[in-house]
Amino acid sequence: MPLPGKHRVPPEVSPSPVSGRSRLRPALGGGNRSGTGEPARSAAPAGELWLAIHLPNYILESLCQPAAAACEAAAGDAAGRVVVVDPGRGGKVVCACGVTATAAGVAPGMALNSALALLPDARVLARDSRRERTLLETVAVLALDFTPRVNLDPPDGVLLEVRGSLRLFGGVRQLCARVGERLRARGLAPRIALTPTRLAALWFARSDMEVVLRRPEALAGRLAALPLACTRWPERSLRSLATMGVRAVGDCLRLPRDGFTRRFEPQMRLDLDRALGHAPDPRAAFVPGERFVARRDLEPELADTARLQRVCEPLLDELCTFLQARGASVESLELRLLHRDAPPTRLRLRFAEQVTAAARIAAVLRERLARAELPEPVRSVRLRSGPLSEARVQAGDLFALDRRRASAVPQLVERLRARLGEEAVHGVSLAPDHRPESAWCRWSDPSDSNKEECPPFFTGILRPLWLLAEPQLLDGEERPHYQGALELEEGPERIESGWWDGRDVRRDYYVARTPAGVRVWIFRERRAPGGWFLHGVFG
């Protein structure tokens, strides 16, 4: 029902100054334009564009997350046979059902017993409102990739203001396609509509009409055909409207504004104004949570770590999207593998520095999973991030090679540690002590580049390149033997120290050579019972 051309005035250019009753403007569009839909005032901020995501199958989707590709066929079949009941309402009525169940004739609203009669091997699940909320928040986090302004519309809608993102994503159609693609990749079946107002976009999406509408003045015309069910007004009001022959939004807009306001709830009147952009529609912005938590239920259960890795990789992608949206990074992650009976297996992934890249996390996870011992097959995977910290963005460098090396060390260390264990990788440094075994120490954090370099403690003294972990007792009383009789070359160097900490040493050190030419560092113990010991090899 478009306005005659000469009267079409774009609201953002010149908002109609007429306030209050639309009947004061009889001349504009003829009799049928003087209804509820007539602008009171253009209240929508000029130029907003709202993209609505509606999840028609959210109950099902919140319970059956897509499983790994490996077991997709089996999981898909299992998901198809799902029948969901609402425990809050007695748990006897089906409120959602999978594809196979629908094909068998099961429909929402049906008694559970009838559903089981139609599909005896149905998987009956209980609705979980927490999971539904989580699903919605997951979608909102994905949406944060496209715009900073995101609203939730529980239980099944997410709204994105995308005017500012159009150019980046190459226009409206491209943007809608990309949003849809992202959601479908997560195993969701979204309906997406884009209009200048929030409510209109939601209504279109709920009515299964994936419209893209940029001009506010076209709203009234396009909304007119929508059935009133999409407004989610109270059932009673909808019924009484239906008895009056008002079944579509357009019929509603034609009703006299006064009468409509008087007879029905004021909220309904407000909704119409908001949908048309005549009334402001303020909503709380979506603020993402401070930690990333995600879970996947595995169907069937998995015992193979390589497959687990494939299940976890989409979770890591989600995590990285989550981090990216906040400009954050993590240093540790916890992966909990839940079993049927055994206590959950906890895998802690620690990184040598803050990480944001999924590929890097996946590389560490692979080594960690390969080392993990699973008491039982895994039925559910939970990923939880450690505390978030602000991501440090590495500035580019003209001479990139140098940086590449420096940044590769922490990655190497964490990969090695994931497989070999925390203790397996260490560095060395000097320690101010005369005792050979205390003159050095290990350090474990390679990313800490500001390590103090302790100045060499001894000067002009010979030290071997290899030190034995424990001094090794040698044969021979007066002349020590090691791979033959040893020939003393230098010495003795007396080391007496450590009486204060219980590791007292009193030794005479010599440099000696074996018949085969091996130079060794040996000492004669001066405390009882004495004897010769090998302590180092010169290498």
Next chain:
Amino acid sequence: MSVDDLLRHPGLWRAREQGGAALRPGLPTGFALLDRCLPGAGWPLQGLVEILADRNGIGELSLLMPVLARLCGEHEDGWLAWISPPHQPYAPALAACGIDLRRVLVIRGQAAEWAMEQALRSGACSAVLGWAACRDRQSLRRLQLAAEQSRCLAVLFRRLRDGSEPSPAVLRIALDGSRDGLEVRILKSRGGRAASVRLGWASFATRAIAH
């Protein structure tokens, strides 16, 4: 057909030339006698170096100390990875040889070949020293490939008896200790030829004496 024409044939290549391209210079070993015997006048940077020795302590590490110290120089920022060393590399002695301890990484554990490959592929290291048996040819081949792609000195220490088996390494050196020096036998040198050098103890100027 002249010899020159023949040499231009793509199917023919001379041992002195590596894949037709000129040999890249290596890192000076710090021993003039040894440099003269190596095709790149030093340790090769493209490919695996195998050092075969039956005993620790005959000078196998001292042979590498000059080059490791050079790799810790001012314009280098790579790390020195020690993978499954037979004993603990002793920090005071390393420091005395001029090695920057802040860049030494010691890695222990069972999977030495794997760790060595990771270190080579990471691009973080300027030298990777590994002590691994490398029983199968597959793992040696993997190490050689990783070493070729990395730009670092890759040294694998093995036993003398492994010298009789073929290996893809670009340089294989057998070490024999004696009372008066170190006998270095070059068993295989891509682009070079077999040779034998005796390095007297006097040439090991870098005895681990602290400053």
